[in-house]
Amino acid sequence: MIKVGIIGVGTVGTSVANILKENADVISARAGRDIVVKSGVVKNLAKERGLDITLTDNVDDILNDNEIDIVVELMGGVDEAFEVVKCALESGKAVVTANKALLAYHRYELQDLAGNIPFEFEASVAGGIPIINALRDGLSANHIESIMGIMNGTCNYMMTKMTNEGVAYDAILKESQELGYAEADPTFDVGGFDAAHKLLILASIAYGIDAKPEDILIEGIDKVTQDDIAFAKEFGYAVKLLGIAKKDGNEVELRVHACLIKQEEMIAKIDGVMNGISVVGDKVGETLYYGPGAGGDATASAVVANIIDIARSGKSTPMLGFNRPMEGNTLTLKSADMIESKYYLRINVSDRAGVLAKLTKIFETHSISIETMLQRPSEDARANLLISTHLAVEKDIQAMMKELEALDFVHAKPVMIRIV
Amino acid sequence: MIKVGIIGVGTVGTSVANILKENADVISARAGRDIVVKSGVVKNLAKERGLDITLTDNVDDILNDNEIDIVVELMGGVDEAFEVVKCALESGKAVVTANKALLAYHRYELQDLAGNIPFEFEASVAGGIPIINALRDGLSANHIESIMGIMNGTCNYMMTKMTNEGVAYDAILKESQELGYAEADPTFDVGGFDAAHKLLILASIAYGIDAKPEDILIEGIDKVTQDDIAFAKEFGYAVKLLGIAKKDGNEVELRVHACLIKQEEMIAKIDGVMNGISVVGDKVGETLYYGPGAGGDATASAVVANIIDIARSGKSTPMLGFNRPMEGNTLTLKSADMIESKYYLRINVSDRAGVLAKLTKIFETHSISIETMLQRPSEDARANLLISTHLAVEKDIQAMMKELEALDFVHAKPVMIRIV
Structure with missing residues (x-):
């Protein structure tokens, strides 16, 4: 023990x-x-x-x-x-x-x-993101070319709100303080210092660089206004506070500051209080790690x-991670028949009166409830019905699909795609 | 050795x-x-x-x-x-x-x-994504609630192309084969079997479940048409082949199939040949791992x-991952002054003739080249100039900012944000 x-x-x-x-x-x-x-x-x-x-x-x-x-x-x-x-x-x-x-x-x-x-x-x-683990063990075969991360959830929450809701900096800072995301003295977060501490730790693992906060460029988000956000949007950028480490020959640059970053980049798509860190290795290319950067649990x-x-570490880790079975809590495989999902269906039918009524009746007998339906014409006086359902059980869908397929007014095997 | x-x-x-x-x-x-x-x-x-x-x-x-x-x-x-x-x-x-x-x-x-x-x-x-590492070591404190992943780059490439370019399934499959993304017999990829093998490995680490491919639900993307893609877009979904493991009480469901997934979900934003796996733990919440799922390097x-x-493992790993310094290849910290970046600048100026000429002259003397410029009116016969630059060096920007700040027609400290 x-x-x-x-x-x-x-x-x-x-x-x-x-x-x-x-x-x-x-x-x-x-x-x-x-x-x-x-x-x-x-x-x-x-x-x-x-x-x-x-x-x-x-x-x-x-x-x-x-x-x-x-x-x-x-x-x-x-x-x-x-x-x-x-x-x-x-x-x-x-x-x-x-x-x-x-x-x-x-x-x-x-x-x-x-x-x-x-x-x-x-x-x-x-x-909660296992980024030390990934960088120290998972990417150990690589020279790390760059690390670029959203490492402070408070700043990312504020930037997201300013972007999506047009709220002014001071108003969103006040709201963040009321929500408990920002401290009474918010300097440590909005000034970039919290992100800088994290960046220095990652830089040691990636590069073996021993730098202190006072050695690197640290700026915050406190100068960002709605004018900047408008410009960023106009040219396809998001505004983010990023921690950046970049290898350039035998030098490594380390910096924390507000950035405009192209909206297509994965890291630009990370919104709200979430954190995300992109790591580029010379062999692996870009990998990205996303998750909650704060919170007790x-x-x-x-x-x-x-x-x-x-x-x-006293004993070697077994290959699949469990040293012994879980006691009194054995998990079993759920039958595929019993999986619950929403479903999307495409059914090719004759485009004539009464078809829809018959079809919806069949849905009802299989306890499958329709959420949305679109009808599109197809060739030869036929139509494609595109239907999404509420939650249903796999075996009911499969049984209904078989019944639908056998109908004289259904002209091809219906297609089903599950909705997550 | x-x-x-x-x-x-x-x-x-x-x-x-x-x-x-x-x-x-x-x-x-x-x-x-x-x-x-x-x-x-x-x-x-x-x-x-x-x-x-x-x-x-x-x-x-x-x-x-x-x-x-x-x-x-x-x-x-x-x-x-x-x-x-x-x-x-x-x-x-x-x-x-x-x-x-x-x-x-x-x-x-x-x-x-x-x-x-x-x-x-x-x-x-x-x-190249260290997902085994993350799941086995990084998230070991959690009961894993679900795993949902894009585990086959070929299928994701095909779905992305069908969505973004309106290409038909058969045409994009042919293109994928020509590019070497898909095999001559593509069944293993497009039929979902490759993803299923990966899902079974992850399920063992997350749940200790010993299932074989024939025990689980495996479907591919071969039935997806442009009608389905159109429907998905209309209702805010992306179409993806996902491997899904989900804990439900003492049961675990395992399945691979094409899915409609809300475009706002991080996993829906993963396009092209890239892989991405979302893992939800009962304590950590959602984390996501993104990167290249194939390729030699x-x-x-x-x-x-x-x-x-x-x-x-013969010796214990040192805390920061290096057992000894790298020989003959010591990395040093780059001076913050020498960092290169594109920059965005906001400068509040008097709205009168000649100001723009003087300002652009100053840019030129500091070797800073302007990429885009927007002018917006502000209060009191002033204007905000919103400028993005081509690549420039930090010390040049800083020197120019100081010079700008001292000008009589510049009314507030100029604001600078770096562009990634």
Whole structure:
């Protein structure tokens, strides 16, 4: 059994504890052992959190606990977090962190301190998207030519709203603060600093570049107005805050700023609070990773994946990812007959009175309800009926198709396409 | 040093050998040791391949070679490949394969045979996209609710062409065959079987489900006509061949078929030969992985990533992915001043004669060339000039911005946004 201590039980920390409990079946099957949270550190012990783990306000209770194998650092900030993580590593505990500021400043010192002790940080960049995993392991055969990403959901939400609804910058910033997407002091997000921290972490993995935030170009979205958005639209661009890393000979450029980007690019199509990162490798070409960049559960998904990695590394990961079957929760294959879907049908019929009535009657007897219907003329006094249905069951559709095919006023085998 | 033997030196095998050589700097830095191809098996020894590795037409030359650590199986097919891989595992060699058909039928037997010997297969699904990696490691904290993917580039190319250019199915199939996207017998692609093999592999990792192709619903795109495309467009859908896995209580449904999918969905926006897979986890929500699903170099990128994983696993992977610095190829940070970009500028000027001439003169002295210009009136006899430039250098733009700001006919600090 692996025991975890969480330092900083806020939104993400609470999600980590909940996921390890709620998804214990699949997690222990994948990890090959049970993983439990033994204790957590909070600032305010009086606050009710609804968790059944031991809480303390003294970080040493976790750092000095020999039973704890993995320390999850979610306290945020740079200097204090560095001391805590250093102390954990010195006592041989594995560390998982979501702290991008800590890594933006201290990732190489931490790599040296960690040595052979596992130190993981998937959640530090783009929340639930496994981009560290993809870049470090999945694309390891490539020289990385460029990384271009929407790494801050708040900025992307604001740019999307300004574009789609014509809202002014100040109004949308206020709304974002009310929705909790932006902080009371929004500088860290809208000034590009949050994205810059993430970019620096990715640049180390792609290029081995040790740069600090003060070394690179960082600008925000605070100067963007509706005039700019109008221009962008007129010339086929979207406006996005992007973090960009680009290899140019033996140099790497790193920068965060608002960009106009052609609407056809995949990254331009990513709207709202979502994150997306495009990585171009010299061999693989462009790959793109999309998902939620923030939120308690999404971020905790990445933290827990790292915990599972560490738990697994004692033994080699089995090829298909499960170290043993899930207990009491065996999944079985659903019969294809019982799959539910909406359906689109194309039926070639004689174009004469009474046909539609007969046809719709058949739909009714098979419990299939029509959502939309278009009729188009085809050759020889025939018509194509193009029909979409409400939710129906595969076996009912198949039975109806057979019945339709046998009718004298149906002239070709009806065609069916499922609607997602 | 790790020695590799390639069984089946065709397009992908040649790319694997080339990547290991061309990218040896970054690969050995990431793996912590050198990796070389010792030999390869081909059917026809007479054919010139331009490779400096030993070639043989006898598979036993690799299987019985004690110096070879990793066997890369790229011969394709099911039964013979199974025997070869089994033999490699029995002699303790790690295996990397891109063979989806082999895995669609034998993945659980192979997992049992492999035991603690590394057996990797990233290239078997969606070519260069590290989807196995994401699903097995990155999303391991989640119950996977659904997987929905464009897993066959040929079909996606054909559907995209039919949609965008109104080409008939038969014409576009012929074109795809001429371009080499589709085989002379295209059934494996357009019939959905290729996508089904990939879906079955993903379903094992997500759900631990052991199903075979004959157990699941498989249909192709061969019935789709321009009538269907017209209907889809009319109601805001795209037409795609999707592989779908969906958890429904304790059942999992697996199916491959043509689908209508709302154009707003990210997966509907993936066009041409590209692949894309959307994965919904109960904790992370939706994530999506996009990239090239075929091609020698893209597929080999995944094969080589697996080889690196295996080479690394002797020692623990360092946090930032490099086991040692790259020799003779140290990357440095490019000065922010020297970054090249196109730029968009918004300049608020007095709306009077001569202003535009003075302004464009200043652009010229800073070697900045204008691509487009819009003028919009603003309040108080002023105008906003909205300008996009051709490629320019950051320091020139910054210097010009300073000069512009100091002019008496420029009324606010000019705003600049970079164009990607």
